[in-house]
Structures are given as C-alpha cells and as structure tokens.
Amino acid sequence: MTDNDDFEEQPPEKLPLDSWHRGHGARMVPFAGYEMPIQYEGIKAEHDWTRNHASLFDVSHMGQLAVSGENAAHELEKLLPASIANLPEGQMRYSLLLTEAGGIIDDLIVTNTGAHLALVVNGACKWDDIAHLREHLDDDVTLTHFDDFALLALQGPEAAAVLEGIVPGVGELSFMRAGLFKWNGHHLWVSRAGYTGEDGFEISIHQGHAAALADALVADDRVKLAGLGARDSLRLEAGLPLYGHDLTLDTDPVSAGLSFALAKSRRATGGYFGHAPSMARLEDGGVAQKRVGLALEGRLPAREGAKVYSGDALVGTVTSGGFSPTLGHPVAMAFVETEHAESGTELHLEVRDKRLPARVVPLPFVPHRYHRKGAL
Incomplete structure (x- = not known):
C-alpha cells in the first residue's frame, strides 16, 4: 500500500535487445520488472539444444555492480559470508546477502576483476540489493551500477568452441574464472559460468554493441536462441535454487543446502x-x-x-x-x-x-x- 493515490505499478522495462528478440520471433512475458523472451522455437526444443549444442540466453535483467576502493573487500565481508580479501584476480565466488537473523536477501556471484570487485545479482532483487549495499557499505567505498551493459549467456557443450572462434583465448578459462577480452575492438568481460548446469559463459558488453555480438553468435549453426522457459527447466534439472522461489528472506543457508x-x-x-x-x-x-x-x-x-x-x-x-x-x-x-x-x-x-x-x-x-x- 502507499499513501500516494496516484501510484500505479510501473510497466515492465525493455531489455537493450528487446526489438532484436522480437525480430527473432521471441514470445515476450513480464519477468523481474522486464519484458523477457520466454521462448522462441519452444521450451523443450531449446532445452534439448542447450544440453547437446549451445544456446544464447539474454540475462541483461540481472544487476551488474562494482564495489571499489581500498577497503572494498573488507566492507563486503561485513555483508557476505564469503572470504573476499583472499579472492585471486579473475576468480569468481558464489555468496549470499544475509539479514542479521541469517535470512537470505539474495544470492550472487562476486568476482575480483583486479580493478574492482564485481557483483552479479538477481534481477528481481537488484534495487533492494543496491539499497542494502548503499546503507551498509562505508562512504569510502564506491558502488557502481553498470545499467548500460547487457549480459548474454552462451550455454551448452559446444559453447566454448563457438566463443573461442570469435573471441580467442576464452577457452583457457575454467569454471568460475573470468577475464577481460576484446571483440571487434570492444571490451568484453567474460565469465565461465552459468545457470544451466552445462559448460558455458556469461558475457558482459556495452548495450550499444550487444546486438552485433548476438548476431555473430547466432550466425554459428551450433547456436540457437533460448528463453526463460528453457533456462528454468535447465536450472531445475541442475538443482540450482531460484531466488523468490527456493530462496527467500525466510530461508537460511543451512536449510537451503548452501x-x-x-x-x-x-x-x-x-x-x-x-x-x-x-x-x-x-x-x-x-x-x-x-x-x-x-x-x-x-x-x-x-x-x-x-x-x-x-x-x-x-x-x-x-x-x-x-x-x-x-x-x-x-x-x-x-x-x-x-x-x-x-x-x-x-x-x-x-x-x-x-x-x-x-x-x-x-x-x-x-x-x-x-x-x-x-x-x-
């Protein structure tokens, strides 16, 4: 409830690639405050293709954040139960934002990029996460929200061969490792991780260049587009919890198997x-x-x-x-x-x-x- 009688629920935002998805036949649905592609060819077909080849998912609704400053690691360790100070450059780590009672505010990935500590948080929680971080991080630490960057996930057993073909060197990454690469003169931050249980990558790129990169990826016959439906069935098979469903403020890490x-x-x-x-x-x-x-x-x-x-x-x-x-x-x-x-x-x-x-x-x-x- 609100005391503002004129309050109306805001319509879903559009992804940077909204028109690109529609042009490729996506069926769009509201999810986490955005209009998101739920499927293209069909959920089962996209699921099976991911298990056997490589699929491209748009996960730009996720929050891409950076925490920087001399005391960034120390400050994050006040809020996360992970060991951040000893995280090697290029290494990723799964962690949790917790309440004082031990409830889960969100689950996230933290990466030491060298220049800063990067966080990728769930799309449905990102504004609450940002508010929580701003409230509890000291003023000498800078929190940046990269809201002008897209995030694409290339997932499946052929993902490495496909991406190595256009971004040489990414194949040297192992699971939960990340690095800075260049493609057509544009910087990419590439992480070898994902949410499907398959080998794969998440690629952060400025939204102005995201469509060109997506075009280059789907030009490969081994790659097809996949939407939220297949992403959900894949992560369920992989036993990966989804915030807002398997994890909530009333859930604790021990009960959740985390x-x-x-x-x-x-x-x-x-x-x-x-x-x-x-x-x-x-x-x-x-x-x-x-x-x-x-x-x-x-x-x-x-x-x-x-x-x-x-x-x-x-x-x-x-x-x-x-x-x-x-x-x-x-x-x-x-x-x-x-x-x-x-x-x-x-x-x-x-x-x-x-x-x-x-x-x-x-x-x-x-x-x-x-x-x-x-x-x-």
Missing part, C-alpha cells in the same frame, strides 16, 4: 550479518526443514506451492517443479521436515486433488558438466 557458501575460514571469526544464527544452525544441525530433490512417477508435474505429505501428515512444500525433458519424468525441489529429508524417503505430493508418489533423491537431478580446472 552451507558451502559459509566460508570455513570465517566460521569462527564471523564479522558478517547473520553469522551467529548461521553457525548455530550449522553446528547444532538445528534446522526444521531442508531443501531436497524429489523424483515423481508418471508425467504430471508438481508446481510451486504443492503440498508434500508423509502418510496423512503435511511435511513440506514444493518450491520449484516441472517436467524434466532430459530424464523423461517430473522433478521438483521442496523444503521438507528434516526427518523426511533422507535420500530414498517415500512421500506424496498433492497435485490437482491427487496424491502423486515421489521419492527424495540427491541433487542435482542431472549431473553438472562444468569445465573445471585440470579436467579433460
């Missing part, structure tokens, strides 16, 4: 928001629920909000769910009571007034295929 984001080197010393409650949950195992993977029989998927039962007892709620094109059956992620979270536990999900059998299985549903350092 304890790895609580740096071991900082568990004793702390010094960041949410340290004490996070350590209490971690050390005592004191979480009422845990995020688990569920495999369903049949073909009817369980969606977010579906109730999870053990016998007649309600023991959890689905936070993400859908049909897995790769596995050929529905899968879901849910928070269930800890005593029912063991792999192999038989449960039931309520879908359309029916009780569907499901089994707790390890995450990810489909193995990750990241290009890790030293891997063949």
